[in-house]
Amino acid sequence: MPMPTAVPVLSVVVPMYDEEEVLPIFFERMHPLLDGLGISYEVVVVDDGSRDGTAALLSEAVRTWPQLRLVRLLRNSGHQAALSAGFRRARGEYLVTIDADLQDPPEVIAELLAAARDQDVDVVYGVRSDRSSDTWAKRTTARMYYRLMCRLVGREIPFDAGDFRLVSRRVVDAVNGLPEDGRVFRLVIPWLGFPSAEVRYVRAERAAGVTKYNLRKMLGLAFDSVTAFSAAPLRLATWLGLFGGLLSIAFVIGALVIKLTGQSIPGWTSTVLAVAVIGAIQLLCLGLLGEYVARLFLSSQKRPQFLVGYDSLEDPGHHTYAE
Numbered sequence: 001m002p003m004p005t006a007v008p009v010l011s012v013v014v015p016m017y018d019e020e021e022v023l024p025i026f027f028e029r030m031h032p033l034l035d036g037l038g039i040s041y042e043v044v045v046v047d048d049g050s051r052d053g054t055a056a057l058l059s060e061a062v063r064t065w066p067q068l069r070l071v072r073l074l075r076n077s078g079h080q081a082a083l084s085a086g087f088r089r090a091r092g093e094y095l096v097t098i099d100a101d102l103q104d105p106p107e108v109i110a111e112l113l114a115a116a117r118d119q120d121v122d123v124v125y126g127v128r129s130d131r132s133s134d135t136w137a138k139r140t141t142a143r144m145y146y147r148l149m150c151r152l153v154g155r156e157i158p159f160d161a162g163d164f165r166l167v168s169r170r171v172v173d174a175v176n177g178l179p180e181d182g183r184v185f186r187l188v189i190p191w192l193g194f195p196s197a198e199v200r201y202v203r204a205e206r207a208a209g210v211t212k213y214n215l216r217k218m219l220g221l222a223f224d225s226v227t228a229f230s231a232a233p234l235r236l237a238t239w240l241g242l243f244g245g246l247l248s249i250a251f252v253i254g255a256l257v258i259k260l261t262g263q264s265i266p267g268w269t270s271t272v273l274a275v276a277v278i279g280a281i282q283l284l285c286l287g288l289l290g291e292y293v294a295r296l297f298l299s300s301q302k303r304p305q306f307l308v309g310y311d312s313l314e315d316p317g318h319h320t321y322a323e
């Protein structure tokens with residue numbers, strides 16, 4: 001059966017990297033569930049350059065599940081990049097992103113959809129009401145991460161909301177319209193500011209296989225998160241420069257006092273003076289450079305200044321003088 005060409009109501013985007021163990025269970029649970037929703041749908045599986053049997057299993061599955069769509073990335077590009085690919089490819093009116101490992105129960109998809117329709121919102125976050133399935137280290141680092149990010153993004157970021165969420169077509173188009181690379185979805189979506197709701201769910205253990213997020217990928221996500229929303233690390237040089245400048249003034253005074261009281265070794269005063277002053281000047285210049293780089297960086301992201309949510313001119317139920 002060929003792929004239906006009409007726009008489906010729901011697109012389910014699933015990034016997958018080396019998930020051969022979990023794949024059969026995932027399909028077994030997902031397929032009847034989505035069929036049972038009673039709406040048109042597509043499942044966009046983004047194979048993030050898997051090197052195990054995932055690709056073969058997927059090619060097999062596409063033949064028996066017409067709503068299954070396969071997007072394969074050339075190489076492993078990371079979870080967020082795989083989600084980006086899914087956002088660009090999906091066609092549905094609503095888009096749900098879900099992990100392949102069944103940590104996010106697929107049964108909750110119906111609740112996300114119902115919340116979006118009943119409350120007429122564009123974003124429905126899946127929020128973990130219980131993280132006891134995660135290790136202590138993961139819970140602690142996650143808490144630190146969300147706290148820091150709330151401050152940097154300057155908006156409410158739902159705590160414990162991962163990448164299990166539903167968004168409307170408006171949000172998908174807005175995200176795809178952002179020119180920046182390396183976007184972190186769990187920050188960019190709250191940053192856009194569309195009306196949102198939350199659905200609580202209990203996060204399960206990984207159904208099979210091991211985590212595909214190693215320490216390097218986790219640190220990468222943390223660095224991307226900070227640098228995408230803040231130039232604060234670049235400003236550090238300015239503050240260090242100012243601090244160094246004050247310190248060197250104290251040094252110079254100290255060195256002169258020692259010289260005048262006649263206790264100094266010949267050459268010591270001039271050496272200390274030179275080191276302190278040059279060090280401070282260098283740090284200040286670095287800080288200045290940092291300020292300009294920060295400006296360039298922020299403007300190079302080319303984020304839209306605003307996104308229009310409603311315009312009465314485009315609303316048929318609202319009369320304006322433009323008629």
Ligand code: UDP
Binds near residue numbers: 017018078082210
């Ligand atoms: N994933 C991916 N590319 C990667 C790493 C992970 O597409 O480079 C997918 C993975 O297959 C899974 C989801 O992202 O569907 C979340 O990964 P995982 O469950 O390993 O992360 P954890 O739940 O341990 O944070």
Ligand code: MG
Binds near residue numbers: 099101
């Ligand atoms: Mg997982």
